[in-house]
Amino acid sequence: MSEEPTLDEPKRRPTIGDVAKAAGVSPSTASRALTGQGYAAAAVKAKVLAAADQLGYVPDEFARSLKRRTNRLVGVVISDLRNQFYADLAAGIEQVLGAAGYQMVLVNDDGDTDRELAGVRTLLAMRVPGTIVTPLSSEAGALLTSQGVRVVEVDRQMAESQCDAVLVDSEHGARAATGHLLELGHRRIAFLIDELEWTTGVGRLTGYREALRERGVDYDPELVVRVGFGEGSAATAIASLLEVRPDVTAVFAANNLMAEGVWQEMQRRKLRVPKDVSLVAFDDLPWMSMVQPAVSAVSQPVVAMGAKAAELLLARLSGTLTGDPRTVWLEPTFERRGSTRRLPG
Amino acid sequence: MSEEPTLDEPKRRPTIGDVAKAAGVSPSTASRALTGQGYAAAAVKAKVLAAADQLGYVPDEFARSLKRRTNRLVGVVISDLRNQFYADLAAGIEQVLGAAGYQMVLVNDDGDTDRELAGVRTLLAMRVPGTIVTPLSSEAGALLTSQGVRVVEVDRQMAESQCDAVLVDSEHGARAATGHLLELGHRRIAFLIDELEWTTGVGRLTGYREALRERGVDYDPELVVRVGFGEGSAATAIASLLEVRPDVTAVFAANNLMAEGVWQEMQRRKLRVPKDVSLVAFDDLPWMSMVQPAVSAVSQPVVAMGAKAAELLLARLSGTLTGDPRTVWLEPTFERRGSTRRLPG
DNA sequence: CTGTTAGCGCTTTCAT
DNA sequence: ATGAAAGCGCTAACAG
Numbered sequence: 082m083s084e085e086p087t088l089d090e091p092k093r094r095p096t097i098g099d100v101a102k103a104a105g106v107s108p109s110t111a112s113r114a115l116t117g118q119g120y121a122a123a124a125v126k127a128k129v130l131a132a133a134d135q136l137g138y139v140p141d142e143f144a145r146s147l148k149r150r151t152n153r154l155v156g157v158v159i160s161d162l163r164n165q166f167y168a169d170l171a172a173g174i175e176q177v178l179g180a181a182g183y184q185m186v187l188v189n190d191d192g193d194t195d196r197e198l199a200g201v202r203t204l205l206a207m208r209v210p211g212t213i214v215t216p217l218s219s220e221a222g223a224l225l226t227s228q229g230v231r232v233v234e235v236d237r238q239m240a241e242s243q244c245d246a247v248l249v250d251s252e253h254g255a256r257a258a259t260g261h262l263l264e265l266g267h268r269r270i271a272f273l274i275d276e277l278e279w280t281t282g283v284g285r286l287t288g289y290r291e292a293l294r295e296r297g298v299d300y301d302p303e304l305v306v307r308v309g310f311g312e313g314s315a316a317t318a319i320a321s322l323l324e325v326r327p328d329v330t331a332v333f334a335a336n337n338l339m340a341e342g343v344w345q346e347m348q349r350r351k352l353r354v355p356k357d358v359s360l361v362a363f364d365d366l367p368w369m370s371m372v373q374p375a376v377s378a379v380s381q382p383v384v385a386m387g388a389k390a391a392e393l394l395l396a397r398l399s400g401t402l403t404g405d406p407r408t409v410w411l412e413p414t415f416e417r418r419g420s421t422r423r424l425p426g
Numbered sequence: 427m428s429e430e431p432t433l434d435e436p437k438r439r440p441t442i443g444d445v446a447k448a449a450g451v452s453p454s455t456a457s458r459a460l461t462g463q464g465y466a467a468a469a470v471k472a473k474v475l476a477a478a479d480q481l482g483y484v485p486d487e488f489a490r491s492l493k494r495r496t497n498r499l500v501g502v503v504i505s506d507l508r509n510q511f512y513a514d515l516a517a518g519i520e521q522v523l524g525a526a527g528y529q530m531v532l533v534n535d536d537g538d539t540d541r542e543l544a545g546v547r548t549l550l551a552m553r554v555p556g557t558i559v560t561p562l563s564s565e566a567g568a569l570l571t572s573q574g575v576r577v578v579e580v581d582r583q584m585a586e587s588q589c590d591a592v593l594v595d596s597e598h599g600a601r602a603a604t605g606h607l608l609e610l611g612h613r614r615i616a617f618l619i620d621e622l623e624w625t626t627g628v629g630r631l632t633g634y635r636e637a638l639r640e641r642g643v644d645y646d647p648e649l650v651v652r653v654g655f656g657e658g659s660a661a662t663a664i665a666s667l668l669e670v671r672p673d674v675t676a677v678f679a680a681n682n683l684m685a686e687g688v689w690q691e692m693q694r695r696k697l698r699v700p701k702d703v704s705l706v707a708f709d710d711l712p713w714m715s716m717v718q719p720a721v722s723a724v725s726q727p728v729v730a731m732g733a734k735a736a737e738l739l740l741a742r743l744s745g746t747l748t749g750d751p752r753t754v755w756l757e758p759t760f761e762r763r764g765s766t767r768r769l770p771g
Numbered sequence: 772c773t774g775t776t777a778g779c780g781c782t783t784t785c786a787t
Numbered sequence: 788a789t790g791a792a793a794g795c796g797c798t799a800a801c802a803g
Contacts, residue, residue, distance in 0.1 A: 094553075094573060096780055107790045112782055119783085120788050137573065142551040143488040143497075144780035147795045152488075162520065163729075168513040175507065175534050184548055187532045189520050203529055206487040208439075228439060228482065344716065368713035371689065384508075441796055452774045457798055464799085465772050489796035492779045 095136040103132035115140065146208065153183045155394065156204035156212040156230075158221070160192045165366055166337060166383060167215070170235060173387025174213055181395050192310060194218045201225055211394045213387075216242065216279075231397045235390040237279040238408070245397065247390040247409045251281050251363070254379035254413035255288025256295075258333060258361045261377070261415060263296045266424035267331040267359060271322055272305045273315055273343065274335040285335045285363055304329065308339055315342025320350070330424055331359035337366045340376060355422035365416060374419030381413045440481040448477035460485065491553065498528045500739060501549035501557040501575075503566070505537045510711055511682060511728060512560070515580060518732025519558055526740055537655060539563040546570055556739045558732075561587065561624075576742045580735040582624040583753070590742065592735040592754045596626050596708070599724035599758035600633025601640075603678060603706045606722070606760060608641045611769030612676040612704060616667055617650045618660055618688065619680045630680045630708055649674065653684055660687025665695070675769055676704035682711045685721060700767035710761060719764030726758045 101111035106125060113119040114129035121129070132138075146152035155178055159167040175185050186207060188200035197217045201224055204212055211231035216222055219239040225232045226244060234246040262270050272289050276282040286305065293300050303326065308318045315334065319342070323329060334340035340362030347354050354360050354374060362369060365380035389409055396402035446456035451470060458464040459474035466474070477483075491497035500523055504512040520530050531552060533545035542562045546569055549557055556576035561567055564584040570577045571589060579591040607615050617634050621627040631650065638645050648671065653663045660679065664687070668674060679685035685707030692699050699705050699719060707714060710725035734754055741747035 097782090098780080108780090109782075109791080110789055113789085116782080122788060125788080137569075139547060139550040139573070141492070141553060141780055143491050143553060144795090145782075146488050147486070147492060147780080147797090148782045150795065162507075162513050162517040163510075165508075165510060165513070168507050168510070171532075172507040172534075175532070179534065184552075185532060187516075187520070187530060189517075189524065202484060205484040207529075208486060208488060224482075228484070341712070341716075367686070368716050371686075371713050371717050373718045442798090443796080453796090454775080454798070455773055458773085461798080467772060470772085486796050489779090490798075492781090492796080493798045495779065 094141075095138045097138070097140065100129060100133045100136055100138050103136060104129045151210055152208060154186055154207060154209040155183050155391070156186050156188060156201075156207070156209040156214075158188045158190055158197060158200050158204070158212065158214040158216075160190055160215060160217070162187075162189060164338065166364060166381075169383040170215070170387040173384035173389075174391045175387075176384075177388045177391035177395070181391075183395070190217060192217065194220070197221045198224070205230065211398050213390045213394055231394060233390045233394045233397075235386055237281045239279075243406055245390075245393050245407050245409075247386050247393060247411065248280065249381045249386065249411050249413050251284030251413075252288040252291070254363060254381070254415065255285040255333075255335070256292045257288075257413075257415040258363065258377070258379050259289045259292035260295070261417065262331045262333065262359060262361060262421060263292060263298060265331075265359065265421055266426075268298055269301065269304060269326070269329050270331045270333055271319065271326070271329045272333050272335065273308050273318060273339045274305065275308045275310060275314075275339060277307070282335070289333060308342075313342060315339035316346040316349075319343045319346050323350075329358065331361070331421070333361050333363070335363045337362060337364040337369075340364075340366075340369070340378070344372065344376065354420050359421040361421060370416075370418060376420045377418045378416050379413045380416050382411050386411055439486075440483045442483070442485065445474060445478045445481055445483050448481060449474040496555055497553060499531055499552055499554040500528050500736070501531050501533060501546075501552070501554040501559075503533045503535055503542060503545050503549075503557065503559040503561075505535055505560060505562070507532075507534060509683065511709055511726075514728040515560070515732040518729035518734075519736045520732075521729075522733045522736035522740070526736075528740070535562060537562065539565070542566045543569070550575065556743050558735045558739055576739060578735045578739045578742075580731055582626045584624075588751055590735075590738050590752050590754075592731050592738060592756065593625065594726045594731065594756050594758050596629030596758075597633040597636070599708060599726070599760065600630040600678075600680070601637045602633075602758075602760040603708065603722070603724050604634045604637035605640070606762065607676045607678065607704060607706060607766060608637060608643060610676075610704065610766055611771075613643055614646065614649060614671070614674050615676045615678055616664065616671070616674045617678045617680065618653050618663060618684045619650065620653045620655055620659075620684060622652070627680065634678060653687075658687060660684035661691040661694075664688050664691050668695075674703065676706070676766070678706050678708070680708045682707060682709040682714075685709075685711075685714070685723070689717065689721065699765050704766040706766060715761075715763060721765045722763045723761050724758045725761050727756050731756055 097111050101108045111129050114121040114126040178185050190197035194217045201221045213233045215236045216239045219241045222232050222242045232244040238246045306318045308314050334343050362378040365378040369376035369378050442453050442456050446453045456474050459466040459471040523530050535542035539562045546566045558578045560581045561584045564586045567577050567587045577589040583591045651663045653659050679688050707723040710723040714721035714723050
């Protein structure tokens with residue numbers, strides 16, 4: 082019979098006791114040598130390290146966390162990794178966390194509050210000292226803070242939550258985009274929005290309305306279309322709106338998913354952008370500058386937002402930052418591209 | 427003084443002992459009631475559950491894992507969340523894992539073997555029973571298996587690794603794409619590849635060469651361009667190649683990143699696709715069907731690949747699947763779109 | 772059906 | 788500078 086380990090046999094991993102024995106010292110000395118905490122003679126330390134290396138010893142983080150009553154895990158709750166927005170956010174977070182020796186634990190909530198709560202429960206069970214969340218409900222954050230877990234909200238903020246947050250100035254971005262359309266002479270601008278429960282939705286709508294008000298253009302509620310979350314919802318929504326309101330000359334899609342839907346629908350209907358209808362998006366994605374014409378969009382510093390959130394959290398965890406909750410605002414920039422044109426006449 | 431918890435005070439979380447006390451039973455009984463393992467009178471169970479709920483008790487996974495000597499964590503090692511390919515992969519994995527009550531622990535290696543090893547060490551420390559990796563080196567996988575951790579490789583396979591794998595038939599996909607170009611009359615087809623160390627790179631190149639051979643077209647090594655990993659590398663590479671070899675009529679970019687680079691460079695040089703040069707990509711992304719003309723591409727079932735890998739791993743962990751390593755092959759499909767045209771004459 | 776006991780692997784006083 | 792002992796929170800034997 083071969084000595085090759087088969088795929089099916091389990092394996093007892095070396096403990097600090099094994100290392101200690103191999104080095105001829107006590108477990109406590111081995112611990113001190115390994116962690117660098119406390120005294121350990123240089124010679125002993127070397128011997129322990131060698132033994133550990135030889136045995137392929139990797140300390141059990143669970144046992145360590147149990148003893149130390151803390152760990153270097155950070156929970157991250159997002160909605161959908163397949164949406165590049167969230168993926169970029171996670172990437173930004175991971176980058177900062179990793180550099181600080183923290184490990185990210187990603188939880189997907191799929192936009193579902195039940196799953197969000199379940200995810201939070203998982204993180205609680207893992208005793209993460211801190212979390213970064215794109216909140217769906219206020220319960221999740223409340224539960225976390227009630228258990229003493231640090232929370233930083235990113236992208237959007239739940240009204241009740243008394244925690245740090247890193248946000249993009251949606252209102253400003255939406256006002257810039259809408260203002261741009263208005264300056265080009267557009268007056269009937271459709272606004273597609275998928276939610277009005279979060280600060281993002283509200284902020285974007287507010288920015289839209291403010292731009293109208295600034296230019297003395299009447300707000301027409303019929304032009305504000307509430308879009309569902311499913312794939313194709315935006316396409317359907319814009320299709321029906323154009324049916325009823327063929328006088329619409331421009332569309333403002335309040336996120337990248339809806340922008341994609343609208344863009345697809347335009348292609349399908351052989352509507353020319355920007356000749357037949359102008360288009361602007363909130364949240365810039367690579368494809369928007371690759372299509373013809375490129376889509377004008379409000380660009381958010383997504384990776385930076387994630388990074389900033391991680392920094393804030395780390396500062397809280399280390400005690401560098403104390404006191405009242407901080408809200409960090411990041412400014413989006415409006416990228417004018419080819420999808421908008423001046424209305425003739 | 428207010429009783430509101432401030433942001434800065436720590437918090438002692440309730441233990442199973444607290445729950446037991448509140449319910450007037452012993453910790454072991456509380457444990458049995460909570461986990462459902464072992465006997466517990468209905469009335470007692472209810473009382474314990476109520477107490478736990480009331481205290482907001484969440485079992486400590488670390489303590490539990492320490493005792494049970496196993497846990498429901500799965501480590502996932504990928505290169506770059508910002509690349510939609512990896513994000514989709516992670517999403518597919520997460521979906522299956524989550525449904526089975528497992529938690530994914532994501533580790534980013536940024537394409538760096540040192541970081542890969544560090545990540546593996548982290549996973550080892552977390553005592554994950556299984557991992558899913560897009561391998562960079564064979565050491566990482568070897569270390570994992572040597573410690574008795576189950577490994578499933580996705581996307582690519584390290585030669586030495588004796589572990590399960592879920593792969594896409596690169597060779598077949600590349601042959602289809604190249605064959606398509608050949609049938610359109612192209613003879614001088616540039617092939618852009620970023621690595622030849624992995625099965626993906628080798629497979630794609632092999633497919634390219636096989637297609638040439640099948641049609642009796644000579645293989646011209648000069649047309650195979652080794653591209654760096656950095657942003658813009660592909661653009662530079664194709665630019666220099668076209669300088670030397672203006673006779674190239676088609677380009678095959680072996681992944682989505684390089685396809686994007688080439689596409690950008692075409693725009694910059696005002697080269698018409700497919701009039702001046704035809705383009706095909708390996709790994710289909712949404713933007714490829716949105717640009718004009720849409721890019722013909724070999725489409726990989728990325729999410730399914732992640733899901734399948736997770737299923738395989740779960741089967742191993744549960745003991746449903748035993749015995750020799752399995753390799754699951756997934757078939758890519760070639761999507762013909764507008765970026766290729768028949769060569770006149 | 773329930774409580775007592777022991778111990779998972781580690782770190783940390785506290786003596787020495 | 789080192790070791791012995793205790794204990795983090797939990798569960799699994801084992802008695803009862």
